[in-house]
Amino acid sequence: MSEALLAVEAAATDTTVPAASGARQFWRRLRTQRAALVAAGVVALLVLVALAAPLLTALEGQDPTTYHPSLVDSARGGVPIGSLGGASADHWFGVEPQTGRDLFARLVHGARVSLGVALAATVVQVAIGTTVGVAAALGKRWVDQLLSRFTDVMVAMPLMIMSLALLAIVPPSFPRPVLVALVVGLIGWGNIARIVRAQTLTLKELDHVAAARLSGWGTWSIARRELLPGVAAPIITYAALLVPTNITVEAALSFLGVGVKPPTPSWGQMLTAADVWYQAAPQYLLLPAGALFITVLALTVLGDGVRTALDPRAASRLRIGTGRRRESKADAGGTA
Amino acid sequence: MSLVDVTDLRVDFGTLRAVDGLSFRLEEGAALALVGESGSGKSTVASALLGLHRGTGARVEGTVEVAGTDVQRASDEELRRLRGGRAAMVFQDPLSSLDPYYAIGDQIAEVYRVHARVSRRAARARAVEVLDRVGIPDAVRRSRSRPHEFSGGMRQRALIAMALACEPRLLIADEPTTALDVTVQAQVLDLLHTLREETGMGLLLVTHDVGVAAESVDEVLVMRHGRAVEHGPVTAVLGAPSEPYTRDLLAAVPRVDASRAPSEVSGEVVLRATGLRREFGRGKRAFTAVDDVSLTLHRGETLGVVGESGSGKTTLGRMLVGLLEPTAGRIEPGGGVRPDVQMVFQDPVSSLNPRRSVGESIADPLRARGERDEGRIRERVRELLERVGLEAAHHDRYPHEFSGGQRQRVGIARALAADPRVIVCDEPVSALDVTTQAQVVALLGELQRELGLALVFVAHDLAVVRQVSDRVAVMRRGRIVESGPADQVYEDPQDPYTRQLLAAVPALDPELAARRRAARRELAIA
Amino acid sequence: MNGVPGFVLRRAVGAAVTLLVISVIVYVVFYATPGNVAQITCGPRCSPEQVHQVARQLNLDDPLFVRYGHFLQGLVAGQDYSTGTSVQHCSAPCLGLSYQSDQQVTQLILTKLPVSLSLVAGAMVIWLVLGVGTGVLSAWRRGRLSERVLTGITLAGTATPVFVIGLVLMIVVCGELQLLPFPQYVALGDDPEQWAWNLLLPWLSLALIEAAAFARLTRASMLETLAEDHIRTFRAYGVGERSIVGRHALRGAFAPVIALNANNVGSAIGGAVLTETLFGLPGVGQELVHAVNVVDLPVVVGMVLVIGFFVVLANAVADVLYAVADRRVVLT
Numbered sequence A: 001m002s003e004a005l006l007a008v009e010a011a012a013t014d015t016t017v018p019a020a021s022g023a024r025q026f027w028r029r030l031r032t033q034r035a036a037l038v039a040a041g042v043v044a045l046l047v048l049v050a051l052a053a054p055l056l057t058a059l060e061g062q063d064p065t066t067y068h069p070s071l072v073d074s075a076r077g078g079v080p081i082g083s084l085g086g087a088s089a090d091h092w093f094g095v096e097p098q099t100g101r102d103l104f105a106r107l108v109h110g111a112r113v114s115l116g117v118a119l120a121a122t123v124v125q126v127a128i129g130t131t132v133g134v135a136a137a138l139g140k141r142w143v144d145q146l147l148s149r150f151t152d153v154m155v156a157m158p159l160m161i162m163s164l165a166l167l168a169i170v171p172p173s174f175p176r177p178v179l180v181a182l183v184v185g186l187i188g189w190g191n192i193a194r195i196v197r198a199q200t201l202t203l204k205e206l207d208h209v210a211a212a213r214l215s216g217w218g219t220w221s222i223a224r225r226e227l228l229p230g231v232a233a234p235i236i237t238y239a240a241l242l243v244p245t246n247i248t249v250e251a252a253l254s255f256l257g258v259g260v261k262p263p264t265p266s267w268g269q270m271l272t273a274a275d276v277w278y279q280a281a282p283q284y285l286l287l288p289a290g291a292l293f294i295t296v297l298a299l300t301v302l303g304d305g306v307r308t309a310l311d312p313r314a315a316s317r318l319r320i321g322t323g324r325r326r327e328s329k330a331d332a333g334g335t336a
Numbered sequence B: 001m002s003l004v005d006v007t008d009l010r011v012d013f014g015t016l017r018a019v020d021g022l023s024f025r026l027e028e029g030a031a032l033a034l035v036g037e038s039g040s041g042k043s044t045v046a047s048a049l050l051g052l053h054r055g056t057g058a059r060v061e062g063t064v065e066v067a068g069t070d071v072q073r074a075s076d077e078e079l080r081r082l083r084g085g086r087a088a089m090v091f092q093d094p095l096s097s098l099d100p101y102y103a104i105g106d107q108i109a110e111v112y113r114v115h116a117r118v119s120r121r122a123a124r125a126r127a128v129e130v131l132d133r134v135g136i137p138d139a140v141r142r143s144r145s146r147p148h149e150f151s152g153g154m155r156q157r158a159l160i161a162m163a164l165a166c167e168p169r170l171l172i173a174d175e176p177t178t179a180l181d182v183t184v185q186a187q188v189l190d191l192l193h194t195l196r197e198e199t200g201m202g203l204l205l206v207t208h209d210v211g212v213a214a215e216s217v218d219e220v221l222v223m224r225h226g227r228a229v230e231h232g233p234v235t236a237v238l239g240a241p242s243e244p245y246t247r248d249l250l251a252a253v254p255r256v257d258a259s260r261a262p263s264e265v266s267g268e269v270v271l272r273a274t275g276l277r278r279e280f281g282r283g284k285r286a287f288t289a290v291d292d293v294s295l296t297l298h299r300g301e302t303l304g305v306v307g308e309s310g311s312g313k314t315t316l317g318r319m320l321v322g323l324l325e326p327t328a329g330r331i332e333p334g335g336g337v338r339p340d341v342q343m344v345f346q347d348p349v350s351s352l353n354p355r356r357s358v359g360e361s362i363a364d365p366l367r368a369r370g371e372r373d374e375g376r377i378r379e380r381v382r383e384l385l386e387r388v389g390l391e392a393a394h395h396d397r398y399p400h401e402f403s404g405g406q407r408q409r410v411g412i413a414r415a416l417a418a419d420p421r422v423i424v425c426d427e428p429v430s431a432l433d434v435t436t437q438a439q440v441v442a443l444l445g446e447l448q449r450e451l452g453l454a455l456v457f458v459a460h461d462l463a464v465v466r467q468v469s470d471r472v473a474v475m476r477r478g479r480i481v482e483s484g485p486a487d488q489v490y491e492d493p494q495d496p497y498t499r500q501l502l503a504a505v506p507a508l509d510p511e512l513a514a515r516r517r518a519a520r521r522e523l524a525i526a
Numbered sequence C: 001m002n003g004v005p006g007f008v009l010r011r012a013v014g015a016a017v018t019l020l021v022i023s024v025i026v027y028v029v030f031y032a033t034p035g036n037v038a039q040i041t042c043g044p045r046c047s048p049e050q051v052h053q054v055a056r057q058l059n060l061d062d063p064l065f066v067r068y069g070h071f072l073q074g075l076v077a078g079q080d081y082s083t084g085t086s087v088q089h090c091s092a093p094c095l096g097l098s099y100q101s102d103q104q105v106t107q108l109i110l111t112k113l114p115v116s117l118s119l120v121a122g123a124m125v126i127w128l129v130l131g132v133g134t135g136v137l138s139a140w141r142r143g144r145l146s147e148r149v150l151t152g153i154t155l156a157g158t159a160t161p162v163f164v165i166g167l168v169l170m171i172v173v174c175g176e177l178q179l180l181p182f183p184q185y186v187a188l189g190d191d192p193e194q195w196a197w198n199l200l201l202p203w204l205s206l207a208l209i210e211a212a213a214f215a216r217l218t219r220a221s222m223l224e225t226l227a228e229d230h231i232r233t234f235r236a237y238g239v240g241e242r243s244i245v246g247r248h249a250l251r252g253a254f255a256p257v258i259a260l261n262a263n264n265v266g267s268a269i270g271g272a273v274l275t276e277t278l279f280g281l282p283g284v285g286q287e288l289v290h291a292v293n294v295v296d297l298p299v300v301v302g303m304v305l306v307i308g309f310f311v312v313l314a315n316a317v318a319d320v321l322y323a324v325a326d327r328r329v330v331l332t
Helices: A003-012 A023-031 A034-051 A053-060 A103-138 A141-156 A159-168 A176-187 A190-204 A207-215 A219-255 A282-310 A312-316 A323-333 B042-049 B076-082 B104-115 B120-133 B152-164 B182-199 B210-216 B234-239 B244-252 B313-321 B358-368 B374-387 B392-396 B404-417 B434-451 B462-468 B486-491 B496-504 B510-525 C003-031 C034-042 C048-057 C064-077 C105-140 C145-158 C162-176 C192-226 C229-236 C241-279 C284-293 C297-325
Strands: B004-013 B016-026 B031-035 B059-066 B087-090 B170-174 B202-207 B219-224 B227-233 B269-280 B287-298 B302-307 B328-333 B341-344 B422-426 B454-459 B471-476 B479-485 C079-082 C087-090
Touching: A023 A034, A023 A282, A034 A053, A034 A103, A034 A282, A053 A103, A103 A141, A103 A176, A103 A190, A103 A219, A103 A282, A141 A190, A141 C003, A141 C297, A159 A176, A159 A219, A159 C241, A159 C284, A159 C297, A176 A219, A190 A219, A207 A219, A207 B341, A207 B358, A207 B404, A219 A282, A219 C162, A219 C241, A282 C145, A282 C162, B004 B042, B016 B042, B016 B059, B016 B219, B016 B227, B031 B042, B031 B210, B042 B059, B042 B170, B042 B202, B087 B152, B087 C229, B104 B120, B104 B152, B120 B152, B152 B182, B170 B182, B182 B210, B182 B496, B182 B510, B202 B210, B210 B234, B210 B510, B219 B234, B219 B244, B227 B234, B227 B244, B234 B510, B244 B434, B269 B313, B287 B313, B287 B328, B287 B454, B287 B479, B302 B313, B302 B462, B313 B341, B313 B422, B313 B454, B341 B404, B358 B374, B358 B392, B358 B404, B374 B392, B374 B404, B404 B434, B434 B454, B434 B462, B454 B462, B462 B486, B471 B486, B471 B496, B479 B486, B479 B496, B496 B510, C003 C064, C003 C297, C034 C048, C064 C079, C105 C145, C105 C192, C105 C241, C105 C284, C105 C297, C145 C192, C162 C192, C162 C241, C192 C241, C229 C241, C241 C284, C241 C297, C284 C297
Parallel strands: B031 B202, B031 B219, B087 B170, B170 B202, B302 B454, B302 B471, B341 B422, B422 B454
Antiparallel strands: B004 B016, B004 B059, B219 B227, B269 B287, B269 B328, B471 B479, C079 C087
16 A cells, blocks of 8 residues: 555545444445455454464564574575575574574564554554544634644655654664654644544534534534544544555665664564575565565455445445436435 | 337346336327336436446346337447437436536537537537527537536536437436426426427426426326326326326425415514524625525414525524524524524435434434433433324334435424424425425424424425415525515515516416416516 | 636745745754754764764754744855854755765755656656556456456555565566666766666656556546446437547546645655665665664755655645646635
8 A cells, every 4th residue: 555545545535425334234345345355364364473473483482583693604694504595393484694583483573563563553643633633623713724734734744754754863762663653653644634624524514413403412412422423434444544554654664774673573674685685595585575565465455345345435436327326316315 | 100119118226126017109299208206217217218227237128119229129339329319318417417527518519429420610510509599698608618617507408408419309308407496497498398399309308396297298107116107198197187196196296376274373473583694705705695684483383485596595594593603683582582493404314313313313402401311211202203103113213214204204303302482494395205295294284283383494495385384485695585474475476586486386287387488488578 | 816827826825834834843843852963963972072062063052943043044045054164155045064974965965866856757657657547448448357457456566565566676677587787877967778777677666556556546536437427428428438438537537646646746755765775776765764874864854845845846736737627626
């Protein structure tokens, strides 16, 4: 998921039609999409691997940080000894060139970092974005002006560049994964604020909100009962697509050497030196690259599925014609 | 050979049968209306005439012959020649039916060049010619405008011009005036009538509005659930219907010329508004939606507020209930207490929160007032549900499980829950079919008598307003141009605008319609 | 003022204000902690006295807004810097001096800019042609096998990070197949042919993921247009599928594509950082990574501002294009 594509998704996220769906309907619609189900399975597996990383490495009998100088050939610059990059019963996926650290252990612990950082960053983005968006939509004119302009500025700043620059000024003592999650979260909330603002403004104009006002409810009760449930659908949709983007950004920052730093393992960081070793230890390149690709792909497909399940219009785009649409529109009018 | 010959047409969308064994003919130059409520399958028939269901997944059976083409068996190429060439279609929403990015003249020229081998320049000239023909002033210049620069009525004229471009033998008009104001509707219907006289083309009109049909056609086919209920000359079907459904349908149509039994109006004033004014925007873009409107409302009476789109009637209604602050003017309760004004909304879909059960929605005013006893709340909601003609068992259902009419009843129950003295109804029945419309109107009348409610009934439909109102206010451009007892305003209108409005209302009697058309021509000339 | 010129003017003022706000935020964020700045600038091995000296030299004792004022003044009018022994004049727009090399940041960026511009501009051509083309093709072939294949490829494309694609391309094309030499930047002015050959792989690496985004967007907006009522009108008048897709549906995709392209400038610069680092191209991105690693704050701030300038400019240009192309947009 590229950063740019997210902007498209933000623009495409439907804020005109409130999804009239409960949780049950959502699951029903999600279940009908085979690709999304497969993706959900893959994501579940990845999460499981990340959670069980210590257990899995214990099973292998290794850990991600211990050096094994005896397993690399220091005379040849640190190439892993043995075929297949030193893969053996002790080291399932071989060892890292130069250091001899166990690749399997680094890969599964890397999943922890990748998923953890991406999820945490998403939570921060959603929290800030929702707060700013709702405040802009419900606040006074000047509040809206101020927050909207600020949001514009945040959207204009490229996430990658700003994260990169910000990471420079924080002292190295600060725990790196937490820092990356915070920085990405603090910068990347612009689009979600826009979506929430637009959706809240749309909902605010709906008659059932006016009816609630006439019933005598206060602003807070109306926001809680009438608005937030309606804003939830686009937030979930967009957040589902933010996770893969955040994974990519974390990997990119770590690849550049400014994100998660050794000895903490991360997929992007593993790729930093992979091009030098691809002939001697191809899995050193292929494993993290493949893991990144599969994770981002699965999360993107799942995100698409979630969108389709929450926004029926997205699904109807596939049905192009004249008669069907018109008739179903007429049916929606209803007869008593 | 007939112009249109449909035999045993069946159209299925998946498991839904939209059209079920329909047969009819239309002769050259004749005019037929397909009349029916929503879901009757009338639009599906119109689409089937041009083979528009092809490739959409709909299953079409039976034979359809239009202008000598067997639509079912025709090749794609033959079908393309039929579409627009010999049979042209005009759609309901004139704004969305034109490409927003191209000039109107170019769009007409594009369509013309599909059917005639002519140069771009000649096609463009043809476009200007037909635009001029449908009464677009300064057609050369206006042909370069894009759809959003046209008004609604002008856009519908442009669509008709597009239809005329290739001189078709059949014009299919699918709800051509539903999106238009009543005065504009009259102009468009008159235009269709004139064009038919001049070109001798056949007309197939699809409409839910019996009045529109009476104005425009020789023959009527009443549809219900995909079948023909009654078919015959317009005077016979509308004058002396033989089928019970047709009779019910006609009985439900509100009449603009029928007086109403007066309500029991007491002298007690429940709401008084003085000098109401509301502006939107600021600076150069400021505009006044409501300008110096004053009104008084008595216990037990209904005030009808009628006007076309943009007249400010909805803004006025929203100010009366307190959803909008007036820029100037005052709203006072009659007895010096809180006015207790509630509202019934137009759109039965958006006026209920889709995520809450209807019982919860109805209970809102009770809870907001501080009622905590769940048993009492439930009892009161049950009472209200039954009062508006729903069942107590409906309490835990969600809005999407109800029809439009039922949802409107829920909305009424919610308004009643607050024990209001005044209810403002903003187009409460305009989204409903005519039979449902009649039921909801009747319910409002009953509740008013029973509870002594004062109603403000805001609507664009003059007939509905007459049906419910004791007094009427006619709005135009934010001002009340005429007001008074309903009978007086309708029988003896003083303001020219009111007269124009009333003259534009389609009549159910075809002969009266013809006389009215003549009268409108005189009005236009005068 | 009204009409398009007035709109352009208002948009330009808006862009300038946005840039000013960005500069304030960036300046505050990076310079708000005075002690740190001196320590960071001087390096971890500096003694407290040295740190103090650096702080004085950088005027860190002045309040933040005074320093920001100096910074703005430098941008507009230029500034003189004392480097201990001599005085260096930094002419406008002056972004300050690098802590590490005493070089002027503006000069530094100007020498690196052609590389990055070559990279991003070339990649933009590729992603627009490839992305929009693929999108049109899959909208045109909707419902058929070829569309599904295209959609699959596009999806895989969006899931492949720039540096993964770049790594794979470099290893396969340069390493294994030896079709191209490992890229080395050659200036356009020196040898246009070598310039293009050497940038081919970086262009592709950067463009493929963005092309996938454009393909998705183009397809989605064309399908959305195809479902609109006016398409039904043209079908009902016998207009052929070719004209419907190629004329009416494509026109509907125009505005979103412009908007995305503006948005893309930001993310593409992010991608360019990765591409330059990966292929060792001496561009702004590589310099930025270097500056971040050695904590050269003036360089970081200057680069962020220059990149912000390009992003804001791209968005303003897109807005104007958009408004000219679609006059329904209310010009405010």
